[in-house]
Amino acid sequence: MIVARGLTKTFGAKVAVDDLSFTVEPGRVTGFLGPNGAGKSTTMRMVVGLDRPTAGSVTVNGHSYASSPAPLREVGALLEARALHPGRTARNHLRWLAASNGIPRTRIDEVLDLVGLDAVADQRVGRFSLGMGQRLGIAVALLGEPPVVVLDEPVNGLDPEGIRWVRTLARELAGQGRTVLVSSHLMSEMALTADHLVVVGRGRMLADCSMAQFIADHAASYVRVRSPRPGDVEALLRGRGLDVDRHGDELQVQGMDAAGIGDLVGRAGLHLHELTLVRSSLEDAFMTLTADSVEYAAHPAAQEAQAVR
Amino acid sequence: MIDTVALDPDRHVPGVRRHPRAADTLHAEWLKFWSVRSTGWSTAMLFVLGAGLTTLVCATSAAWLASGEADESPASFITWGLFFAQITALALGTLIVTSEYGTGMIRATLSATPRRGAVLAAKAVVLTGTLFVAGVVTAFAGYLGGNWFLDREGIGIALTDDGVLRSMLGSGLYLAGLGLFAMAIGLLVRHTAAALSIGLALVFVVGNMAFLLPGTWGEWVAKLLPGNAGSGVATPVPFNPELLAPWTGFAVFTAEVAALLLTGWLVFRHRDA
Structure with missing residues (x-):
């Protein structure tokens, strides 16, 4: 279990992490989301004692990371930036890490096999691709069989097979009762991996809730309705107090389920060409929530062009 | 209800029921140190420069040293390569x-x-251990190689001669101290090129230029600079008669390294990694 209380980190005048309090529970995958520069990596670095909090605290298993006698056997972390000497082989990198925490050497071959690097274990890591580096980072995280696993952008640089592997791995680790905290920019991937979400923006907590709750709260689903007479259908539905958005000949209806809308339109003698429940995605919910807290926003080209005129 | 993995850090590592000790940290640093190429290359270079150049300079100077025209002691040459091993x-x-x-x-x-x-x-232990052993081995090899040529001219030096054995051990001690000195600079500066430049400049450039300073204070500044204070212990008879006595100089050098290392440690302790 990871517990943050009032966690704050400032770099000069810039507040990177602002009074974050959250608990990462064991037995489930907690997704850590936020736009670039939201303070995710800084938070994760404070979890593993690399950065000192300016205020507040974060504990792992009830104590600070730095006070653990064998931290690699308690918390396994893959941090975003590479922490490898390019001239050292993968096996030697794992060897010194294992030695430092009293982890038996047999475990080295186990993790190399687990992440699929056994064939290149004796190559210098400077020659590794981004994906191979990520796999080695995951091997490092799992070396001590820790009950808490922290993965910052684990699927960066991985191919589709690798992405699926990380997803399965994260779910397996959680299934074994471990605490798993994963950050990712890939919303579609996160939607498949995480059970619970912690969302931050500009260093502040935006949401701490289950995946389903988060989507329901921040991007409502709607029913897509197409009809040869959209104007009549729109008037009918509005007349019943439903929320209708018209996009060309497509109507987006909220406030009633698809069956109810179908019955209503049918009784009025109108025809439908489409009646579809459109579930909102994690991405939609995330975009809605973080729209105001995006640090580095790109502006749509069309708006820019208009602004120039 | 999911069975939560217990938080005992030992539980998940089969066969391990103990906490890591200082020996484990040392073992890890040892593995790290020797699993990159630069360590092997640098250590080999230390030996080649130290022992090789000592042998070479003794071979080329032996005749001159034996001729009676020489104004230097042969004992000054027996650890000559150390200058470059630094x-x-x-x-x-x-x-x-x-x-x-x-x-x-x-x-x-x-x-x-x-x-x-x-x-x-x-x-610090891994570095000083390696440099001490490499320094002593290199000094002995240089002695054996160089003295072979001095012996042929009849001016050979015995290990029991004044200061010779001390200079062999002193080579190890001085190089170990110099390593710590550079490590402390590295802690403060954190960039390879910058830290190495500062270390080399202090020992080779500032150390030698300081002898040009005027007056008594200039003389003392030169004597007390780390490279000048520390290197005396590594040669039986120094070329430069103005240096501090061997062990006095080494004590000054040790204090300087300790102070720098302490500063480095204080900075390192509170810095975000």
Whole structure:
């Protein structure tokens, strides 16, 4: 279990992490989301004692990371930036890490096999691709069989097979009762991996809730309705107090389920060409929530062009 | 209800029921030190420069030293190569810290061993141990090689001669101290090129230029600079008669290295990795 209380980190005048309090529970995958520069990596670095909090605290298993006698056997972390000497082989990198925490050497071959690097274990890591580096980072995280696993952008640089592997791995680790905290920019991937979400923006907590709750709260689903007479259908539905958005000949209806809308339109003698429940995605919910807290926003080209005129 | 993995850090590592000790940190640093190529190369260079150049200079100077025209003692030449071996000791000391910052390794190191003092102590032991052994072995090899040529001219030096054995051990001690000196600079500066330049400049450039300073205070500044104070212990008879006595100089050098290392440690202790 990871517990943050009032966690704050400032770099000069810039507040990177602002009074974050959250608990990462064991037995489930907690997704850590936020736009670039939201303070995710800084938070994760404070979890593993690399950065000192300016205020507040974060504990792992009830104590600070730095006070653990064998931290690699308690918390396994893959941090975003590479922490490898390019001239050292993968096996030697794992060897010194294992030695430092009293982890038996047999475990080295186990993790190399687990992440699929056994064939290149004796190559210098400077020659590794981004994906191979990520796999080695995951091997490092799992070396001590820790009950808490922290993965910052684990699927960066991985191919589709690798992405699926990380997803399965994260779910397996959680299934074994471990605490798993994963950050990712890939919303579609996160939607498949995480059970619970912690969302931050500009260093502040935006949401701490289950995946389903988060989507329901921040991007409502709607029913897509197409009809040869959209104007009549729109008037009918509005007349019943439903929320209708018209996009060309497509109507987006909220406030009633698809069956109810179908019955209503049918009784009025109108025809439908489409009646579809459109579930909102994690991405939609995330975009809605973080729209105001995006640090580095790109502006749509069309708006820019208009602004120039 | 999911069965929660217990938080005992030992439980998931079969066969291990103990906490890591200082010996484990030391073992990890040892593996790290020797699993990059630069360590092997630098140590080999230390030996080749130290022993090789001593032998070479004795071979080319033996006839002159025996001729009676010589105004230097043959004993000054028997650890001559050490002057260049200093470069590799500085390089090894710098790299043991700055290579970690340059590559981001420092994050892995401090995640594995958050007690920063333990990390620093382990690095210091690995570095000084290696440099001491390499320095003594190199000095003996240089003595054996160089003395072979001096002996042929009848001016051979016995190990029992005044200061010879001391200079062999002193070579190890001085290089070990120089390594720590560079390591401390590395802790403060964190960039390989910058730290190495500062170390080389202090020992080779500032150390020699300082003898040009005027007056008594200039003389003392020159005597007390780390390279000048520390290197006396590594030669039976110094070329420069103005240096401090061997062990006095080494004591000054040790104090300087200790002060610099303490500063480095204080900075390192509170810095974000």
